[in-house]
Amino acid sequence: MTQTNAQRPVPSPTPADVQGWVVRGYNLGHVRQVICTIHNPEPLRTFLGRATNGDPSTQQIQSGEHWGDVKPPSALNVAFTYTGLAALGVPARTLAGFPTDFSHGAPARAIKIGDVGDSAPDRWDAGTDDIDKVHVVWTIHGQQSDDIDAAWNKLAAATGSSMSVVASYDGSALADNKVHFGYVDSISQPHIESFERDNPAPDKQPVAPLGSFFLGHDSQFEDVKFDLPTPTEFVGNGTYNAFRVLEQDVFGFEAFLRRAAEETGRDPEWIAAKICGRWRNGNSLEQYPDHQGEPADPATRNDYGYPDADGSICPIGSHMRRANPRDAAIVQRAANHTRRITRRGMPYGPLIAPDQEPDDTPRGLLGNFLCGSLTAQFEGVQYDWINLGLQHPSITGTNDVLLGANEELTSRFTIPMPDGPDLVLSGFPRFVRTRASTYTFLPSIPGLRWLANAAM
Amino acid sequence: MVALCQAGTKHKHQVARQQKFCGEHMVKIWDAIVRRFTRLLIRYWAAKEPAVIPPRRYSQALGDNVQQTMNLIMPLAHPGPETTAKLLELLQFRVDDLFGGLDVVGTVHFARFDVIGSNLSMISVYDGDFETYIRDFIAAFGDIFDDIMAFVKNPPPLPVGDNPSAFVDWVNARDLLQLPQDSTELTDDLSLLSRRLLLLFDAKPEVQLGVYRSYPGFSVAQIRQALGLEWEQKS
Secondary structure (H helix, E strand, O other): OOOOHHHOOOOOOOHHHOEHHHHOOOOOOEEEEEEEEEOOHHHHHHHHHHOOOOOOOOOOEOEOOOOOOOOOOEEEEEEEOHHHHHHHOOOHHHHOOOOHHHHHOHHHHHHHHOOOHHHOHHHOOOOOOOOOOOOEEEEEEEOOHHHHHHHHHHHHHHHHHHEEEEEEEEEEOOHHHEOOOOOEOOOOOOOEOOOOOOOOOOOOOOOEOHHHOOOOOOOOOOOOOOOOOOOHHHHOOOEEEEEEEEEEOHHHHHHHHHHHHHHHOOOHHHHHHHHHOEOOOOOEOOOOOOOOOOOOOOOOOOOOOOOOOOOOOOOOOOHHHHHOOOOOOOOOOOOOOOOOOEEEEEEEOOOOOOOOOOOOOOOEEEEEEEEOOHHHHHHHHHHHHHOOOOOOOOOOOOOOOOOOOOOOOOOEEEEOOOOOOOEEEEOOOOOEEEEEEEEEEEOOHHHHHHHHHOOO | OHHHHHHHHHHHHHHHHHHHHHHHHHHHHHHHHHHHHHHHHHHHHHHHOOOOOOOOOOOOOHHHHOOEEEEEEEEEOOOOHHHHHHHHHHHHHOHHHHHHHHHHHOOEEEEEEEEEOOEEEEEEEEOOOHHHHHHHHHHHHHHHHHHHHHHEOOOOOOOHHHOHHHHHHHHHHHEOEEOOOOHHHOOOOHHHHHHHHHHHHHHOOOEEOOOOOOOOOOOHHHHHHHOOOOOOOOO
16 A cells, blocks of 8 residues: 555744745745756756755745845745656656646646637647656746846756756836736735744634644545645645736727726726626725725725625626635535635836727736645636536526636626626637746755755 | 259258358458457556546536435445445435435435445435535435445545545545546547557446436426525524
8 A cells, every 4th residue: 555644744934944946935026947958967957956055156945034125136936747757857756746737737738728729738838838848947036137037047047058948038017016907916825824924914714733744734625635745855845836818808808898888888997896806906896885985995995705605796797706716605605615725926117108009019927826726726726616517506607807808708707786687798818818827846945955865 | 853953952051051050150250350359458558558548627618516416335244135225224224314315415316325236336316516415415314325335345544524535535436437528638649549549448347328307407406496495504
């Protein structure tokens, strides 16, 4: 019989043990995410050793320890795909213990999560659908883009020809932490057990157990730990990430808001709020049901639930309520809090000026969805909540307006009204196209040291 | 003369019977040769080009992703009346936990355990994703599966709650083959479809051949809501 997790205890992680990105947002204004192919593992393993040995002459992989009052110019993190771990020389017996979602990789899961049509792998950016090339994703956050250049140049010099770049993406925060669709983002994040709350905006949801983000601990499901390959010192306290490059059809979305407003006689901002579940200034519909008001105090704006069972305040099919149903009644009766993911996103592409004529400049989001199980958390949200709408009978068979795999012929979104018949919006296309998607594993800091030093 | 005629007639009948007898035998022999040849041909093809088991199907049509079927066939370690009696005792003893767990999963239309031949089967109709369904029932009553696994040949890593992905893979391997709706998912070259199918059924001989749905596209919760039954339980 296969050895079980119970025989391999994993120590509870301290902030110094984990990649910092998992437990806190850095609030550095810029990011670069670089997908690389590994050609020669030895120089890369040497670099990983230097980047985790505490010697400041090499930029260290950023841990969860807080840097205090002085922000560093940049913060470096790293994640590997399954084929990347194989290219590094990780033994077959270790690879065999990883879950199927991760080992099969993002292209194989595309249809399941709605990456079809223009979002299908064969339409992704060149090379990003080739699991034999997509090995490692470097993520560098920086105060300025020059800081990122400096960090990347040092990394590239240190690793030399052991890697080549498949694709590289630069993102920068927009004013007020907005995304290109105009909504304030990053308001709600799970609070992970034994770590400081990542977000100053508390909510009513339970603290996320360690195992829902770090392998080797009790998960959010009773008596369940996610599969833990051996050796523990490599895999324990590691985290999975779905890194996705999501192009947003901003002009198409704004045109749809105008059309829907005309059809319903409502304000476009009201339509935008009903679609998202929040006003574009970040205020929730539950707290501001009729008008968006001034931006609420960050300390209280996330502290709400969904008492409106009929969705007459916040539509049941709205983006926020689909992705995180909080305390709402749902079909999967134990799942209200079990699919939470930590989201690290940064917009890419230039901000659109008011009344700007449509252009073809790519705009979107570098989205990262961190979790302890890609199937149980990221795909659980993406497959049957964002798409399909299985959580409530009134939305089953419909997709999320913002993120869903919609087609004009079949799309529909229902806005329940407190008095009178529902408003139904239809005929809208897909507004977000997937340009690239990877499933990666972020080893803990000790796990990276194991990758550097283990005899493989 | 009459006797001769009668003898001739009898002879003709005998000859006809013998011819028929020989003909039937020839046909049977020929069929046996064809079957033997076909088996050898499949063996040759399989050695040359192993079958590719198609991945679980996800439909882009959302209505197709409810009322999915699972036909989990688990060979028993020691099939027989004693094992069947123990399984019955186990399931009856835990029936409240089992049914309560299925209620909590919330997406299950029907589920039943059967002993068929030397196998224990769990046959169910559920909404949504297969992996989520299996993971949900691990969370809801994984300990019951731990107990059931004591009777099953080649069980998965236990407890299932510590190895959920491995258990999903184990169940997936023992679920009846579900054919893609579109045969082009098996091959781009339709002239090779027969060969692909034969190789597929050779590699995975237990197959779900077809399913009828009287009310396609409706989830458990939609049906319960339409009937005025409770479908939710507020957390």
